[in-house]
Amino acid sequence: MVIPNQWIGVGDLSLTMCWGYDQITIESFWGYPMPTIKDVAKLAGVSISTASLAFNHPSRVAEETRTRILEASKRLQYRPNGAARDLRIRRTQTVAVLLHDLSGPFYSELVQGVQVEADRCRYNMVISHSNRQDSIGRLLYENRVDGAILLDPYVSDDVVLDLADQRFPMVVLDRDLSHEFMVSIAADHEGGAYEATRYLFGAGYHDIFYMAGPQNSLDSQLRFRGYQRALIEAHITPPSSPLAHGDFTEEGGIRETQNLLAGGHLPDAIFAANDEMALGVLQVLREHHIAVPHDMGLIGFDDIRIAQYVSPQLSTVRQPMYELGVQAMRQLLRLLAGEPVQQRIVLGTSLVLRGTCPVLSEY
Amino acid sequence: MVIPNQWIGVGDLSLTMCWGYDQITIESFWGYPMPTIKDVAKLAGVSISTASLAFNHPSRVAEETRTRILEASKRLQYRPNGAARDLRIRRTQTVAVLLHDLSGPFYSELVQGVQVEADRCRYNMVISHSNRQDSIGRLLYENRVDGAILLDPYVSDDVVLDLADQRFPMVVLDRDLSHEFMVSIAADHEGGAYEATRYLFGAGYHDIFYMAGPQNSLDSQLRFRGYQRALIEAHITPPSSPLAHGDFTEEGGIRETQNLLAGGHLPDAIFAANDEMALGVLQVLREHHIAVPHDMGLIGFDDIRIAQYVSPQLSTVRQPMYELGVQAMRQLLRLLAGEPVQQRIVLGTSLVLRGTCPVLSEY
């Protein structure tokens, strides 16, 4: 039940007109041309180069001159023009992190990792929520950043390879792509899934169902492979392809679980391709009074924060997101520095045992 | 219980050396100077200006010439230089969203709102996770973006006002700041808190405790004010300042609730300054077998996603994050266009009633 308060002071919500912006530059709006280094130099009574020196190599200009320049700069509220600088320097000292989805501490952790490494080397970082294709074009194709870390399944491999061909420094996450001038990093989806499935067998479950993600999801495919391997090891013939495909959402998990229940034959454990779907599974099981973990075991993948709050708490496979970010940035820095890199890096996952499966202490 | 798999193929984790980057430019790494529009023009046998026209005003150049230019551009893998363009155009067509914290669908929703509006007007958006002060300097002071939306309590008012003085187009969120050339947008924290508290009274609780956020949090102060107002309206003398200060984290909520229980006198309802703390409250109450909502009512603030997953589900005050993003970007566009703006906008909140307080149908 949601009770909306009234809207207060929102004023004009009508569409803002958008045409015509093309012709307008910022300073023309206000009639206040921005001061340039030239103005600073003039006011300080020095040449442009001295002014520039004062900012970039303070030691190379006399104390007295420098303070005069700094004062002038302050008086004029001078702000250097980044574009001019970048153009001249031929470097932006900035990297982009391209994400499709922002929600969840999941990505936030990744970004943290990147940030920390970037900071250490004085690199700046911007995140682009690359819903729009031209957004990535702007950043990468037009060299507005020196390099990029890409975690966005919706950017096509062609685009990525094209950029790599042009030696644009790039680290791609969770992609099955190799290129001489690119680093590809991924968590060990296959291994994590294998461990999870194997654990379920070890915990006494016999009939383990894999609830896949979207057909085209590489992650889901890899996880399925790990599942298959564990089945084979347990002398069970695995299906050649997943029996059910969700869409990585809670709703998808609900739907697929309902289908499963309607189908008559019930497995005694479910390994869901991600936590979101596992949440859906859990919900439907609860509605049908199927006891977890007694009547049905469940393990997810990702370790999203909510996993700890549902009851029973969700067992899952944790991806090392922070470490992924750290590694990604480190490798990007190597690319940027022209140092040799490994083309492919895989990071291990960990099995997090909580309430949706028995916790075997001897494991 | 967490079982780490081994690390696989991580290779060299040692520190990347960072000095010496200063002298190196991207192309020098590889020895591949990037082709410029000049190269394209030469290969196509036209002048630079014609090449430029072919890209920017295709209709103004002969069909045949144009295709020749495009071909040359493809052959050379030409990529325009953004910095040069921005410098010449004096506009980046990009805005920045400055966030302190990324986690939670909370901020993701805000960003979505901004994105949608930005897209409509062909503006690009980058997010900066402004942990580092120079990151915002780079973006804002050096004009690498045309404008910014700021939601980060850790950026000081001085910095903000300084930029505003210089007419840098900026929309600030959740700040008690006014400036002629700036738009300030906030959710109605005070009103939302008032509604929540009033509702608790209406639901039959008499002794409502406010668990505040950090002392210096404006949001928390405003919410306290709403709480006070509701108390006064109920003919109860409110405390002049909050009796307990958490830190907006779950752990803080736990700590403060434990203090409360230890203190002997128990209220019959708690209004927590945010959901994170409310989660902590809930946890401690559960541990002490205090029935919610029967023995204790509870309402939080924010409506984070987890609120729906705990049991009982958390009642809360929802901030219109998406709408906040939309509004912020719309106002920013107005600033950018030099159109008149309201200096201050307040958006209404809504009370979301779930399991931690009775749901009064007649409300």
Add this chain to the structure above:
DNA sequence: TTGTAGGCGTTATCAC
């Protein structure tokens, strides 16, 4: 220690 001059890659204004 400071000034002169050239150029980074574009786009736009003019001529032709």
Add this chain to the structure above:
DNA sequence: GTGATAACGCCTACAA
């Protein structure tokens, strides 16, 4: 329809 040419603002040899 196309081509010189001049900025945009900054940095850095090099010269003084």
